[in-house]
Every structure is written in structure tokens, then in C-alpha cells.
Amino acid sequence: MAAASPQLIASNGDSLREAFGKALTEIAPSFPNVVVLDADIAGGTGVHHFRKAFPERFFQFGIAEQNMMAAAGGMAATGLVPIVTTFAVFCLRAVEQARLSIAYTQRNVKIVASHPGLDVGPDGGSAQALEDIAAFRAIPGMTVISPADAEDMRQATRAILEFGGPVYMRTGRSASTRVFGPEHKFEIGKGQVIRQGCDVSLVACGVEVSRALDAADILAREGISARVINMATIKPIDSALLMAASRETGCIVTAEDHNIFGGLGGAVAEAIVQTAPCPIEFVGVRDVFGQSGEPQELAEHYELTGPFIAAAARRALARKKVNTK
Amino acid sequence: MNATTHLSQLTAHLAPQSALIETLSVRARDIRRIALAAIYHAGSGHPGGSLSCAELLAALYGAELGLEAGQPLKADRNRFVLSKGHAAPALYAAWAAFGLMEPGVALTLRKLGSKAQGHPHVLDCSLAETSTGSLGQGFSAAIGMAMGLRHRKLDARVYAMLGDGELQEGEVWEGAMCAAHHRLSNLCAIVDYNKLQSDDRNAAIMGLEPLPQKWRAFGWHAIEIQGHDIAAILASFAEARATAPGPTVIIAHTTKGKGVAYMEDQPLWHGSVKLSREQIETALTALATNDQTVKELLDGSR
Numbered sequence: 001m002a003a004a005s006p007q008l009i010a011s012n013g014d015s016l017r018e019a020f021g022k023a024l025t026e027i028a029p030s031f032p033n034v035v036v037l038d039a040d041i042a043g044g045t046g047v048h049h050f051r052k053a054f055p056e057r058f059f060q061f062g063i064a065e066q067n068m069m070a071a072a073g074g075m076a077a078t079g080l081v082p083i084v085t086t087f088a089v090f091c092l093r094a095v096e097q098a099r100l101s102i103a104y105t106q107r108n109v110k111i112v113a114s115h116p117g118l119d120v121g122p123d124g125g126s127a128q129a130l131e132d133i134a135a136f137r138a139i140p141g142m143t144v145i146s147p148a149d150a151e152d153m154r155q156a157t158r159a160i161l162e163f164g165g166p167v168y169m170r171t172g173r174s175a176s177t178r179v180f181g182p183e184h185k186f187e188i189g190k191g192q193v194i195r196q197g198c199d200v201s202l203v204a205c206g207v208e209v210s211r212a213l214d215a216a217d218i219l220a221r222e223g224i225s226a227r228v229i230n231m232a233t234i235k236p237i238d239s240a241l242l243m244a245a246s247r248e249t250g251c252i253v254t255a256e257d258h259n260i261f262g263g264l265g266g267a268v269a270e271a272i273v274q275t276a277p278c279p280i281e282f283v284g285v286r287d288v289f290g291q292s293g294e295p296q297e298l299a300e301h302y303e304l305t306g307p308f309i310a311a312a313a314r315r316a317l318a319r320k321k322v323n324t325k
Numbered sequence: 326m327n328a329t330t331h332l333s334q335l336t337a338h339l340a341p342q343s344a345l346i347e348t349l350s351v352r353a354r355d356i357r358r359i360a361l362a363a364i365y366h367a368g369s370g371h372p373g374g375s376l377s378c379a380e381l382l383a384a385l386y387g388a389e390l391g392l393e394a395g396q397p398l399k400a401d402r403n404r405f406v407l408s409k410g411h412a413a414p415a416l417y418a419a420w421a422a423f424g425l426m427e428p429g430v431a432l433t434l435r436k437l438g439s440k441a442q443g444h445p446h447v448l449d450c451s452l453a454e455t456s457t458g459s460l461g462q463g464f465s466a467a468i469g470m471a472m473g474l475r476h477r478k479l480d481a482r483v484y485a486m487l488g489d490g491e492l493q494e495g496e497v498w499e500g501a502m503c504a505a506h507h508r509l510s511n512l513c514a515i516v517d518y519n520k521l522q523s524d525d526r527n528a529a530i531m532g533l534e535p536l537p538q539k540w541r542a543f544g545w546h547a548i549e550i551q552g553h554d555i556a557a558i559l560a561s562f563a564e565a566r567a568t569a570p571g572p573t574v575i576i577a578h579t580t581k582g583k584g585v586a587y588m589e590d591q592p593l594w595h596g597s598v599k600l601s602r603e604q605i606e607t608a609l610t611a612l613a614t615n616d617q618t619v620k621e622l623l624d625g626s627r
Contacts, residue, residue, distance in 0.1 A: 035476065059472060062506070064499035070462040071503070074455060074469025077447075078477055079400065082469075096459060097496075101466050105447050105456045 016172035019150035021046025069094035073101030088113035088129035117257030134262025148209035155186035177210035197227035201245035214306025251316035279319035359418035362622035367435035375415035394424035408463030409488035461496035490522030505544030519581035552577025
């Protein structure tokens with residue numbers, strides 16, 4: 001297995017929204033039918049870079065996400081490839097438009113959502129979408145992606161444009177922690193083992209991937225060997241990689257900046273119970289809303305950081321030992 | 326000038342159109358018959374709002390859109406979106422009346438595996454242009470089509486028909502603002518203003534008036550017509566085509582259940598009432614040209 005960079009490069013990089021906006025602008029000349037739809041929030045979603053470079057391919061919809069989402073389906077019907085951009089919480093506002101006018105009609109529309117999860121920070125609970133992965137994952141035919149860092153995002157941006165079909169992709173507000181080097185290879189539907197291990201598998205997406213690597217460091221000091229998997233594609237989930245993780249490590253911890261219900265954890269559990277059942281522990285926001293605070297403070301308060309993932313790994317290991325007695 | 330002279334002068338330019346109007350009038354009756362028969366066979370569906378838009382659909386598919394039966398859909402075709410998707414029986418009936426769908430398919434409305442789904446689905450019928458049935462969305466999709474066609478420099482027009490109750494959806498007014506802001510001259514909205522919605526009269530549920538003023542305040546050119554008057558419908562389409570820059574809305578005053586005496590202007594016939602054999606025979610006989618047509622629609626091989 002071609003493992004990507006195993007060590008965490010502990011420097012902050014571009015936020016995922018910046019990485020998306022820059023990558024999109026860079027590759028846009030190769031995708032002449034791609035247009036960007038915005039709801040008065042281009043500076044927040046990163047597509048201000050695109051607007052500056054390609055003003056004629058940038059469509060302003062004002063603060064009216066339902067119309068924007070359904071109009072994107074109509075634009076796609078004329079042969080364009082619309083990228084709908086807004087905050088994740090406002091994508092939730094237009095889920096039904098995404099369902100009917102994009103997914104039911106199988107339109108080639110990309111919904112790119114910035115400001116997901118507690119990572120939003122000080123704007124508080126009203127702005128922190130903790131339900132978006134669950135909502136979009138439940139829509140037939142919708143691919144759901146949450147890249148881990150700027151390099152993952154850069155490659156994912158090209159991949160979703162090369163892919164024909166509706167996609168929901170999360171970016172992120174805060175400066176991201178670098179996980180991958182340029183040798184990384186993003187592929188829709190494939191997870192990557194980014195750290196080898198045999199005692200427990202830590203399966204994470206988005207900002208939780210670097211925290212899972214932190215957890216693996218903590219566990220290593222205790223003599224526990226943790227495998228870390230970047231599961232950027234939540235739907236369709238990489239069942240083969242999960243099955244191998246279950247069989248080879250015997251227990252799994254999932255970690256996501258999302259409600260523990262219906263997101264990555266749910267997707268992993270659904271896949272595992274049908275292939276190779278094993279104990280699974282879920283790290284995520286435990287069915288409550290967020291609040292104001294800095295992203296790191298919130299991650300600690302809601303128990304999403306490395307030490308909490310490590311604690312979940314110990315619980316999973318304990319359950320595995322009971323099962324194997 | 327006496328009244329007679331005046332009238333003949335006014336209508337003189339319509340003379341070449343009189344044959345067309347007669348044909349479209351017959352097609353509107355065909356649409357009503359096929360739609361009602363389909364609803365009868367389905368055991369459910371929305372007769373009231375299907376009957377109110379029959380002339381509008383006849384004028385669109387018989388004249389304005391310029392689609393030809395048996396031809397593949399071209400990128401620069403004019404498009405029609407039935408945003409009030411619950412009038413699907415009338416849409417399928419219109420396609421059948423103009424040779425764009427096999428009549429037998431229209432009569433499989435709402436059956437398992439049918440291309441005539443309860444609400445129009447573009448994956449089953451590409452002429453539907455998008456899938457509708459959730460009010461407000463077809464209008465937004467039509468706006469996206471108009472923007473996309475203009476961006477791609479394709480000279481084609483987009484028409485969207487909305488129900489009056491549909492105008493209570495906030496998304497419609499998001500779209501109205503958007504279409505005017507982007508000066509979408511290639512977009513024409515048609516409101517089937519039959520004054521009734523699912524449970525009661527618009528005025529009792531959530532009043533819409535003053536309706537033309539609302540659209541004008543949003544930056545639209547608004548035309549009010551009698552929506553069963555085919556000459557007026559054709560004239561309003563011509564006016565919409567000549568209007569720039571910006572979108573036009575045709576507010577078509579119609580009668581819900583039009584053409585079937587016991588359904589006309591009765592909220593009961595919005596949907597959900599199952600037609601009895603006696604009721605459908607009465608309706609089809611009133612709309613039919615001969616008894617054979619009624620028999621074929623009700624008992625013929627499908």
C-alpha cells in the first residue's frame with residue numbers, strides 16, 4: 001500500500017476554503033463550462049479568487065440560497081457545470097432544492113460548502129453546521145466529500161470537476177493543519193492509510209484527520225499501534241479499506257467535526273456491520289448544538305481533539321479484548 | 326366609425342391566425358379529455374389545475390415553442406417548465422395532443438414503471454426539462470436555464486408556468502428578484518391564476534393581491550389576460566418576446582376545472598377526489614367530439 005506522508009507536518013496552511021478557491025481558479029481554464037454561483041459570500045467561501053479571474057463565469061444570486069440551488073440544476077441542464085458556493089448551514093436551508101433540482105434530475109452540479117462544523121468558531125451555534133453530511137448523504141446519488149488539508153482539497157477540487165454527477169463537498173474556515181505532501185493522491189471513493197498500525201484504526205475526515213494523527217502519537221507513547229485513515233469521501237464510503245482495517249486491527253474509532261449521528265461514523269458503521277463487524281467508537285459532537293468560541297477551544301470543549309480520540313481508542317481496544325476472550 | 330367597423334379593423338390582423346386559433350381550441354379540448362381520462366385511470370391526480378391551463382398549454386406546444394414531433398431536442402430549443410408540477414396530467418395530454426408523446430403513455434399516469442410519473446420527471450421525459458412537484462423549484466430551474474442559455478449564447482426562450490398557490494413559496498420571490506436583476510429577457514413566467522388552491526380560495530388561505538403590482542414592483546413586465554382566450558394568449562407571448570430588457574410575467578385569469586361544469590371553480594376538484602365512472606363519462610361526453618372517443622379513452626386498449 002502506497003502510504004502517504006506518515007508524519008504530521010505541524011505547520012498551519014491555507015484554510016480549506018482558500019485552498020479550494022485558489023485551486024479552482026488555477027484549473028478553471030481547463031474546465032471552460034464550469035461556472036460559479038454565489039450568494040453574497042464569495043469572500044467567505046474563497047471564490048472571490050475565481051470572481052476576480054473569471055468575472056463572466058461568476059453568477060451572483062444574492063442572499064437567496066433556495067433559488068440559487070434550484071437554478072444551478074437548470075443551468076446544468078444547458079450544459080454548464082455549476083459550482084454552488086455558500087456556507088454549509090445555508091446548504092442545509094436548500095437541501096430540498098438539492099434533492100429535487102440537482103440529485104433527482106442527476107445534474108452535474110457541485111455544491112461546495114464552507115464553514116462546516118465547530119471549525120466555524122465565534123459565529124456560534126447558529127452558524128455551525130453539524131448536520132450537513134447526514135442530510136446530503138441521505139440523498140440518492142449524492143457524493144459527499146470532506147478533504148483533510150490544503151493538498152487534499154486542491155486535488156479534490158480537480159477530481160470533482162472531472163467527475164460527472166452531483167457532489168457535496170465541505171471546505172473549512174480555519175487555517176488548516178498540513179497532513180499531506182505533494183506525493184498525496186486523492187481519489188473519489190478511496191480512503192488512504194496515512195499511518196500504519198495494527199491495534200486500532202482511527203478513521204477521520206476534514207479537520208479531524210490531523211487530530212487523529214495527534215491521537216496516534218499519544219497512543220504510540222503507550223505502546224498502542226494506531227492505524228490512521230483519511231476518509232475524505234464519506235459517500236460512497238471505501239468499504240474495502242474499512243473491511244481490511246476491521247480485520248487487521250479489530251476495532252475502529254471514527255472522528256468528525258459533525259454530529260455523531262448520520263455522518264462519517266454512521267457511514268463507517270453501516271459499512272462495517274455488513275462486512276466485518278468490530279467494536280466502533282464515535283468521536284464527534286454528541287447530538288448538541290455548538291456555541292461561540294475559538295475553533296480549538298470548541299474542539300476541546302466538545303471533545304474532538306487528539307486526547308479524546310486516544311481515549312476513544314482505549315475504549316474500543318477494551319471492547320475488542322472482551323470480545324476476543 | 327361605427328362599432329362594427331371598429332371591431333373588424335381591430336381583428337383584421339388576426340385573420341391569418343383564425344385557423345390556428347380554431348386548431349388550438351380543438352387541441353385544448355383534446356388536452357382536457359386525455360388529462361381527465363388519465364386521472365380517472367390513475368384513480369388520483371389533480372383535475373382542477375389541469376383543466377385551467379389547457380389553452381395555455383395548447384398555445385405553447387401548438388404555436389409558441391416551435392417544437393416538432395419526432396425531432397431530437399436541440400441545444401437551442403425553446404423550453405417549457407411546468408413549475409406547477411401537479412398539473413402533469415395536462416402536460417402529458419398536451420404532448421400527446423401534439424404528437425410529442427404516445428397517447429397510451431399519457432394514460433399510464435401514476436402507474437408503477439410509467440414514464441408519466443405523478444409529477445413530471447426529466448429522466449423519464451426529457452421534454453419536462455427538469456423535475457417538478459415541489460412548488461417554486463421549477464421556476465428557479467427555468468431561471469437557471471435562461472441564465473445558462475444566455476451565457477452559452479444560445480438564442481432560445483424559457484417559459485415557466487406557475488400556479489397561483491405556488492406564489493406563496495418564498496423561493497418564487499427569490500427567483501423573481503433574481504430574474505429581474507439579471508434582466509432575463511429570454512424568460513417568461515405564466516401564472517395560471519385560477520384563484521383556488523388545495524384547501525380553499527387563495528384569498529382565504531393566503532391572499533396574493535395586488536398580484537400584477539407585486540410582479541411589477543419586483544421589476545417584471547406584467548401582462549394580464551383571460552387565460553382561456555387563445556388569441557389573447559398568443560398576443561401576450563408576442564408581447565413577451567418583444568419585451569427587453571428583462572423578464573415578462575403573463576398573469577392568466579383562468580377558471581379551475583374549466584370545461585367540466587361540475588368542477589368549475591370548485592376547490593373540491595383540486596385533487597384527492599376519485600372520479601366515479603359516471604362523473605368521468607359526463608365530463609368526457611361534454612368535451613368529446615363523438616361517443617367513440619369517450620369509449621376509446623375509457624375502455625380502449627392502452
